[in-house]
Amino acid sequence: MALIDALPHPVLLVGPDDMIVEANDAAEEFFQASAPVLSRHKLADVVPFSSPLVVLIEQVRERDSAVAEYKVDLGSPRIGAERIVDLYASPLPERPGSVVVMLQERTMADKIDRQLTSRGAARTVTGLAAMLAHEIRNPLSGIRGAAQLLETTVNEDDRALTRLITDETDRIKKLVDRMEVFSDERPIEREPVNIHVVLDHVKRLALSGFARSIRISEDYDPSLPPVFANRDQLIQVFLNLVKNATEAIGSDPDGEIVLSTAFRPGIRLSVPGTAERVSLPLEFCVRDNGPGVPSDLMPHLFDPFVTTKPNGTGLGLALVAKIVGDHGGVIECESQPRRTQFRILMPAAVAARERPNAPSARPAPRPSEP
DSSP states (O other), X not given: OHHHHTOSSOEEEEOTTSBEEEEOXXXXXXXXXXXXXXXXXXXXXXXXXXXXXXXXXXXXHHHTSOEXXXXXXXXXXXXXXXXXXXXXEEEOTTSTTOEEEEEEEOOHHHHHHHHHHHXXXXXXXXXXXXXXXXXXXXXHHHHHHHHHHHHTTSOHHHHHHHHHHHHHHHHHHHHHHHHGGGGOOOOOOOEEEOHHHXXXXXXXXXXXXXXXXXXXXXXXXXXXXXXXXXXXXXXXXXXXXXXXXXXXXXXXXXXXXXXXXXXXXXXXXXXXXXXXXXXXXXXXXXXXXXXXXXXXXGGGTTSTTOOOXXXXXXXXXXXXXXXHHHTTOEEEEEEETTXXXXXXXXOBOHHXXXXXXXXXXXXXXXXXXX
Protein backbone atom coordinates (compact mmCIF):
# COMPACT_ATOMS: atom_id res chain seq x y z
CA MET A 1 0.00 0.00 0.00
CA ALA A 2 2.96 2.33 0.57
CA LEU A 3 3.73 2.16 -3.14
CA ILE A 4 0.12 3.08 -4.04
CA ASP A 5 0.18 5.95 -1.52
CA ALA A 6 3.19 7.38 -3.35
CA LEU A 7 1.16 7.81 -6.53
CA PRO A 8 -0.01 11.39 -7.20
CA HIS A 9 -3.33 10.14 -8.62
CA PRO A 10 -6.32 8.91 -6.57
CA VAL A 11 -6.58 5.11 -6.50
CA LEU A 12 -9.51 3.09 -5.10
CA LEU A 13 -10.05 -0.62 -4.67
CA VAL A 14 -13.75 -1.44 -5.06
CA GLY A 15 -14.97 -4.82 -3.80
CA PRO A 16 -17.46 -7.20 -5.48
CA ASP A 17 -20.27 -5.60 -3.45
CA ASP A 18 -19.22 -2.12 -4.63
CA MET A 19 -17.89 -1.25 -1.18
CA ILE A 20 -14.70 0.84 -1.15
CA VAL A 21 -12.07 -1.49 0.25
CA GLU A 22 -8.96 0.67 0.09
CA ALA A 23 -8.02 4.23 -0.87
CA ASN A 24 -4.59 5.84 -1.21
CA ASP A 25 -3.58 9.23 0.16
CA ALA A 26 -4.45 11.04 -3.06
CA ALA A 27 -7.95 9.49 -3.01
CA GLU A 28 -8.47 10.68 0.57
CA GLU A 29 -7.60 14.21 -0.51
CA PHE A 30 -9.74 14.02 -3.64
CA PHE A 31 -12.88 12.79 -1.85
CA GLN A 32 -12.22 14.89 1.26
CA ALA A 33 -12.50 11.82 3.51
CA SER A 34 -10.12 9.41 5.21
CA ALA A 35 -9.69 5.83 4.05
CA PRO A 36 -11.54 4.40 7.11
CA VAL A 37 -14.49 6.71 6.39
CA LEU A 38 -14.51 5.82 2.68
CA SER A 39 -14.38 2.10 3.51
CA ARG A 40 -17.76 2.40 5.24
CA HIS A 41 -19.41 3.47 1.99
CA LYS A 42 -20.28 2.03 -1.37
CA LEU A 43 -18.79 3.74 -4.39
CA ALA A 44 -22.21 5.12 -5.39
CA ASP A 45 -22.33 6.99 -2.06
CA VAL A 46 -19.26 9.14 -2.84
CA VAL A 47 -19.73 9.89 -6.53
CA PRO A 48 -22.54 11.85 -8.21
CA PHE A 49 -25.86 10.15 -8.90
CA SER A 50 -25.77 8.01 -12.08
CA SER A 51 -22.02 8.60 -12.41
CA PRO A 52 -20.35 6.91 -15.42
CA LEU A 53 -17.82 5.51 -12.94
CA VAL A 54 -20.39 3.05 -11.57
CA VAL A 55 -21.23 1.86 -15.09
CA LEU A 56 -17.53 1.67 -15.93
CA ILE A 57 -16.89 -0.75 -13.07
CA GLU A 58 -19.72 -2.97 -14.25
CA GLN A 59 -18.17 -3.03 -17.72
CA VAL A 60 -14.83 -4.09 -16.26
CA ARG A 61 -16.47 -7.00 -14.46
CA GLU A 62 -18.44 -8.07 -17.53
CA ARG A 63 -15.45 -7.92 -19.87
CA ASP A 64 -12.84 -8.95 -17.31
CA SER A 65 -10.52 -6.41 -18.90
CA ALA A 66 -9.33 -2.86 -18.31
CA VAL A 67 -11.51 0.05 -19.44
CA ALA A 68 -10.68 3.76 -19.75
CA GLU A 69 -13.00 6.73 -20.10
CA TYR A 70 -12.01 10.34 -20.63
CA LYS A 71 -13.60 13.52 -19.36
CA VAL A 72 -15.93 12.37 -16.61
CA ASP A 73 -17.29 14.94 -14.13
CA LEU A 74 -17.12 13.62 -10.55
CA GLY A 75 -17.96 16.99 -9.05
CA SER A 76 -20.15 17.10 -5.95
CA PRO A 77 -20.91 19.61 -3.16
CA ARG A 78 -18.35 17.91 -0.97
CA ILE A 79 -15.37 17.79 -3.32
CA GLY A 80 -16.14 20.71 -5.64
CA ALA A 81 -18.58 21.74 -8.33
CA GLU A 82 -16.44 20.59 -11.27
CA ARG A 83 -13.86 17.83 -10.98
CA ILE A 84 -13.15 16.52 -14.48
CA VAL A 85 -11.09 13.33 -14.53
CA ASP A 86 -9.92 10.56 -16.81
CA LEU A 87 -10.91 7.14 -15.43
CA TYR A 88 -8.85 3.97 -15.64
CA ALA A 89 -10.38 0.79 -14.20
CA SER A 90 -8.96 -2.73 -14.19
CA PRO A 91 -9.94 -6.08 -12.64
CA LEU A 92 -7.81 -7.46 -9.81
CA PRO A 93 -7.15 -11.15 -10.59
CA GLU A 94 -6.24 -11.96 -6.98
CA ARG A 95 -9.67 -10.77 -5.81
CA PRO A 96 -12.45 -11.89 -8.19
CA GLY A 97 -15.05 -9.17 -8.64
CA SER A 98 -12.80 -6.45 -7.27
CA VAL A 99 -11.82 -3.49 -9.45
CA VAL A 100 -8.94 -1.03 -9.14
CA VAL A 101 -9.85 2.51 -10.20
CA MET A 102 -7.40 5.34 -10.87
CA LEU A 103 -8.51 8.93 -11.44
CA GLN A 104 -6.39 11.41 -13.34
CA GLU A 105 -7.54 14.97 -12.86
CA ARG A 106 -6.92 17.56 -15.58
CA THR A 107 -6.27 21.29 -15.52
CA MET A 108 -8.80 23.42 -17.41
CA ALA A 109 -6.39 24.01 -20.31
CA ASP A 110 -5.61 20.31 -20.51
CA LYS A 111 -9.30 19.42 -20.43
CA ILE A 112 -9.96 21.60 -23.45
CA ASP A 113 -6.81 20.55 -25.30
CA ARG A 114 -7.39 16.84 -24.76
CA GLN A 115 -11.04 16.84 -25.78
CA LEU A 116 -10.91 19.40 -28.60
CA THR A 117 -7.30 19.06 -29.70
CA SER A 118 -7.87 18.56 -33.37
CA ARG A 119 -10.77 20.95 -33.86
CA GLY A 120 -9.42 23.73 -31.68
CA ALA A 121 -5.94 23.65 -33.13
CA ALA A 122 -7.19 24.01 -36.67
CA ARG A 123 -9.91 26.59 -36.04
CA THR A 124 -7.40 29.13 -34.79
CA VAL A 125 -6.26 29.63 -38.37
CA THR A 126 -9.40 28.87 -40.37
CA GLY A 127 -10.50 32.51 -40.59
CA LEU A 128 -6.93 33.70 -41.01
CA ALA A 129 -6.37 31.27 -43.89
CA ALA A 130 -9.45 32.45 -45.74
CA MET A 131 -8.43 36.10 -45.29
CA LEU A 132 -4.85 35.47 -46.40
CA ALA A 133 -5.94 33.55 -49.48
CA HIS A 134 -8.15 36.42 -50.57
CA GLU A 135 -6.14 39.46 -49.46
CA ILE A 136 -2.58 38.34 -50.11
CA ARG A 137 -2.71 36.27 -53.30
CA ASN A 138 -3.66 39.18 -55.56
CA PRO A 139 -0.98 41.61 -54.29
CA LEU A 140 1.59 38.81 -54.57
CA SER A 141 0.74 38.33 -58.22
CA GLY A 142 1.24 42.07 -58.80
CA ILE A 143 4.59 42.09 -56.98
CA ARG A 144 5.78 39.08 -58.95
CA GLY A 145 4.67 40.58 -62.27
CA ALA A 146 6.40 43.88 -61.49
CA ALA A 147 9.61 42.04 -60.59
CA GLN A 148 9.52 40.14 -63.89
CA LEU A 149 9.07 43.39 -65.84
CA LEU A 150 11.96 45.01 -63.97
CA GLU A 151 14.18 42.05 -64.75
CA THR A 152 14.10 42.90 -68.46
CA THR A 153 15.27 46.49 -67.90
CA VAL A 154 18.03 46.20 -65.29
CA ASN A 155 21.65 45.05 -65.45
CA GLU A 156 22.84 41.61 -64.43
CA ASP A 157 23.70 42.64 -60.85
CA ASP A 158 20.21 43.98 -60.23
CA ARG A 159 18.60 40.93 -61.80
CA ALA A 160 19.70 38.92 -58.78
CA LEU A 161 17.47 41.19 -56.67
CA THR A 162 14.47 40.82 -58.98
CA ARG A 163 14.89 37.05 -58.97
CA LEU A 164 15.02 37.17 -55.17
CA ILE A 165 11.71 39.07 -55.13
CA THR A 166 10.17 36.50 -57.50
CA ASP A 167 11.40 33.54 -55.45
CA GLU A 168 10.16 35.02 -52.17
CA THR A 169 6.72 35.83 -53.54
CA ASP A 170 6.48 32.24 -54.81
CA ARG A 171 7.43 30.98 -51.35
CA ILE A 172 4.75 33.13 -49.68
CA LYS A 173 2.15 31.95 -52.19
CA LYS A 174 2.94 28.31 -51.39
CA LEU A 175 2.52 29.06 -47.68
CA VAL A 176 -0.86 30.71 -48.32
CA ASP A 177 -1.93 27.72 -50.45
CA ARG A 178 -1.05 25.37 -47.59
CA MET A 179 -2.98 27.46 -45.08
CA GLU A 180 -6.05 27.50 -47.33
CA VAL A 181 -6.53 23.82 -46.51
CA PHE A 182 -7.70 24.84 -43.03
CA SER A 183 -10.67 26.78 -44.38
CA ASP A 184 -11.96 23.83 -46.41
CA GLU A 185 -15.24 22.88 -44.70
CA ARG A 186 -16.50 20.46 -47.33
CA PRO A 187 -17.78 17.09 -46.02
CA ILE A 188 -15.19 14.33 -46.05
CA GLU A 189 -15.85 11.34 -48.29
CA ARG A 190 -15.38 8.38 -45.95
CA GLU A 191 -15.61 4.62 -46.18
CA PRO A 192 -14.33 1.58 -44.23
CA VAL A 193 -10.53 1.60 -44.60
CA ASN A 194 -8.01 -1.06 -43.62
CA ILE A 195 -5.50 0.95 -41.59
CA HIS A 196 -2.75 -1.59 -42.17
CA VAL A 197 -2.93 -1.06 -45.92
CA VAL A 198 -2.56 2.67 -45.28
CA LEU A 199 0.40 2.20 -42.91
CA ASP A 200 2.13 -0.20 -45.30
CA HIS A 201 1.77 2.36 -48.10
CA VAL A 202 3.19 5.12 -45.87
CA LYS A 203 6.08 2.86 -44.83
CA ARG A 204 7.00 2.12 -48.46
CA LEU A 205 6.88 5.81 -49.36
CA ALA A 206 9.06 6.73 -46.37
CA LEU A 207 11.66 3.99 -46.93
CA SER A 208 11.99 4.89 -50.59
CA GLY A 209 12.57 8.55 -49.76
CA PHE A 210 13.17 10.62 -46.65
CA ALA A 211 13.43 7.65 -44.22
CA ARG A 212 15.66 5.34 -46.24
CA SER A 213 18.27 5.24 -43.45
CA ILE A 214 15.74 4.67 -40.63
CA ARG A 215 14.48 1.32 -39.36
CA ILE A 216 10.67 1.21 -39.39
CA SER A 217 9.07 -1.69 -37.51
CA GLU A 218 5.46 -2.77 -36.98
CA ASP A 219 3.37 -3.86 -34.03
CA TYR A 220 -0.07 -4.50 -35.50
CA ASP A 221 -3.28 -6.06 -34.24
CA PRO A 222 -4.16 -8.12 -37.35
CA SER A 223 -7.84 -8.48 -36.33
CA LEU A 224 -8.48 -4.74 -36.17
CA PRO A 225 -11.85 -3.59 -37.57
CA PRO A 226 -11.80 -1.09 -40.43
CA VAL A 227 -11.67 2.61 -39.61
CA PHE A 228 -14.35 4.91 -41.01
CA ALA A 229 -12.16 7.41 -42.82
CA ASN A 230 -10.84 8.97 -46.00
CA ARG A 231 -7.91 6.88 -47.18
CA ASP A 232 -5.97 9.71 -48.83
CA GLN A 233 -6.26 11.92 -45.76
CA LEU A 234 -5.08 9.09 -43.49
CA ILE A 235 -2.03 8.68 -45.71
CA GLN A 236 -1.38 12.41 -45.35
CA VAL A 237 -1.66 12.17 -41.55
CA PHE A 238 0.74 9.25 -41.10
CA LEU A 239 3.17 10.41 -43.75
CA ASN A 240 3.44 13.70 -41.86
CA LEU A 241 3.95 11.96 -38.50
CA VAL A 242 6.57 9.55 -39.91
CA LYS A 243 8.39 12.44 -41.58
CA ASN A 244 8.44 14.38 -38.30
CA ALA A 245 9.77 11.31 -36.50
CA THR A 246 12.48 10.88 -39.14
CA GLU A 247 13.58 14.50 -38.80
CA ALA A 248 13.62 14.17 -35.00
CA ILE A 249 15.87 11.10 -35.18
CA GLY A 250 18.23 12.82 -37.60
CA SER A 251 21.45 10.95 -38.31
CA ASP A 252 21.26 8.64 -35.27
CA PRO A 253 22.38 5.20 -36.56
CA ASP A 254 20.14 3.51 -33.97
CA GLY A 255 17.08 5.50 -34.99
CA GLU A 256 13.84 3.53 -35.14
CA ILE A 257 10.20 4.30 -35.84
CA VAL A 258 7.48 1.93 -34.64
CA LEU A 259 4.02 1.87 -36.21
CA SER A 260 1.44 0.18 -33.99
CA THR A 261 -2.30 -0.48 -33.96
CA ALA A 262 -4.56 -1.76 -31.20
CA PHE A 263 -8.22 -2.24 -30.33
CA ARG A 264 -9.23 -0.37 -27.15
CA PRO A 265 -12.97 -1.06 -26.63
CA GLY A 266 -13.13 0.83 -23.34
CA ILE A 267 -12.05 4.26 -24.57
CA ARG A 268 -14.83 6.84 -24.95
CA LEU A 269 -14.86 10.61 -25.30
CA SER A 270 -17.58 13.16 -24.66
CA VAL A 271 -18.96 15.18 -27.57
CA PRO A 272 -18.78 18.94 -26.95
CA GLY A 273 -22.16 20.52 -26.28
CA THR A 274 -24.00 17.22 -25.75
CA ALA A 275 -24.24 14.42 -23.23
CA GLU A 276 -23.26 11.90 -25.91
CA ARG A 277 -20.13 9.83 -25.43
CA VAL A 278 -18.53 8.45 -28.59
CA SER A 279 -16.54 5.23 -28.65
CA LEU A 280 -13.04 5.54 -30.10
CA PRO A 281 -11.82 1.95 -30.05
CA LEU A 282 -9.13 2.16 -32.73
CA GLU A 283 -5.69 3.24 -31.57
CA PHE A 284 -2.92 4.05 -34.06
CA CYS A 285 0.53 5.10 -32.82
CA VAL A 286 3.74 6.43 -34.35
CA ARG A 287 6.65 6.12 -31.94
CA ASP A 288 10.29 7.14 -32.37
CA ASN A 289 13.43 7.03 -30.24
CA GLY A 290 14.56 10.56 -31.01
CA PRO A 291 15.50 13.21 -28.44
CA GLY A 292 11.88 14.07 -27.61
CA VAL A 293 9.73 17.19 -27.80
CA PRO A 294 10.87 20.16 -25.66
CA SER A 295 8.64 20.43 -22.58
CA ASP A 296 7.83 24.09 -23.25
CA LEU A 297 6.53 23.15 -26.71
CA MET A 298 4.21 20.33 -25.60
CA PRO A 299 1.17 22.46 -24.62
CA HIS A 300 1.24 24.15 -28.04
CA LEU A 301 2.36 21.24 -30.19
CA PHE A 302 -0.74 21.19 -32.41
CA ASP A 303 -1.04 24.96 -32.69
CA PRO A 304 -0.28 26.51 -36.09
CA PHE A 305 3.14 28.12 -36.64
CA VAL A 306 4.69 26.23 -33.71
CA THR A 307 7.88 24.46 -34.83
CA THR A 308 11.47 23.76 -33.83
CA LYS A 309 12.63 23.34 -37.43
CA PRO A 310 14.76 26.21 -38.80
CA ASN A 311 12.85 26.21 -42.10
CA GLY A 312 9.55 24.80 -40.84
CA THR A 313 6.18 26.51 -41.16
CA GLY A 314 4.56 24.88 -38.13
CA LEU A 315 1.49 23.83 -40.14
CA GLY A 316 2.13 20.08 -40.42
CA LEU A 317 0.87 18.96 -37.01
CA ALA A 318 -1.93 21.53 -37.06
CA LEU A 319 -3.14 19.99 -40.32
CA VAL A 320 -2.82 16.49 -38.84
CA ALA A 321 -4.94 17.60 -35.87
CA LYS A 322 -7.56 19.08 -38.19
CA ILE A 323 -7.86 15.91 -40.25
CA VAL A 324 -8.11 13.69 -37.18
CA GLY A 325 -10.70 16.04 -35.67
CA ASP A 326 -12.73 16.10 -38.88
CA HIS A 327 -12.88 12.31 -38.62
CA GLY A 328 -14.27 12.52 -35.08
CA GLY A 329 -11.04 11.36 -33.46
CA VAL A 330 -8.41 12.80 -31.14
CA ILE A 331 -4.63 12.91 -31.25
CA GLU A 332 -2.28 13.00 -28.27
CA CYS A 333 1.46 13.18 -27.83
CA GLU A 334 3.57 11.73 -25.03
CA SER A 335 7.26 12.55 -25.12
CA GLN A 336 10.41 11.93 -23.18
CA PRO A 337 14.00 11.41 -24.33
CA ARG A 338 14.27 8.33 -26.56
CA ARG A 339 10.51 7.81 -26.64
CA THR A 340 8.04 10.12 -28.38
CA GLN A 341 4.64 8.72 -29.28
CA PHE A 342 1.79 10.25 -31.24
CA ARG A 343 -1.42 8.40 -30.40
CA ILE A 344 -4.53 8.67 -32.56
CA LEU A 345 -7.93 7.39 -31.38
CA MET A 346 -10.60 7.03 -34.05
CA PRO A 347 -14.06 5.49 -34.48
CA ALA A 348 -14.52 2.20 -36.26
CA ALA A 349 -16.69 1.77 -39.33
CA VAL A 350 -20.44 1.59 -38.60
CA ALA A 351 -20.76 -2.18 -38.77
CA ALA A 352 -17.88 -2.60 -36.33
CA ARG A 353 -19.33 -0.01 -33.95
CA GLU A 354 -22.72 -1.71 -33.92
CA ARG A 355 -21.29 -5.15 -33.34
CA PRO A 356 -17.85 -4.70 -31.75
CA ASN A 357 -17.62 -8.36 -30.72
CA ALA A 358 -19.14 -9.90 -33.81
CA PRO A 359 -16.74 -12.00 -35.91
CA SER A 360 -17.74 -10.14 -39.07
CA ALA A 361 -16.68 -6.86 -37.44
CA ARG A 362 -13.18 -8.15 -36.88
CA PRO A 363 -11.77 -8.87 -40.36
CA ALA A 364 -9.11 -11.37 -41.19
CA PRO A 365 -5.44 -10.36 -41.09
CA ARG A 366 -4.65 -7.35 -43.23
CA PRO A 367 -4.24 -7.97 -46.95
CA SER A 368 -1.36 -6.62 -48.92
CA GLU A 369 -2.12 -3.49 -50.92
CA PRO A 370 -2.87 -4.12 -54.60
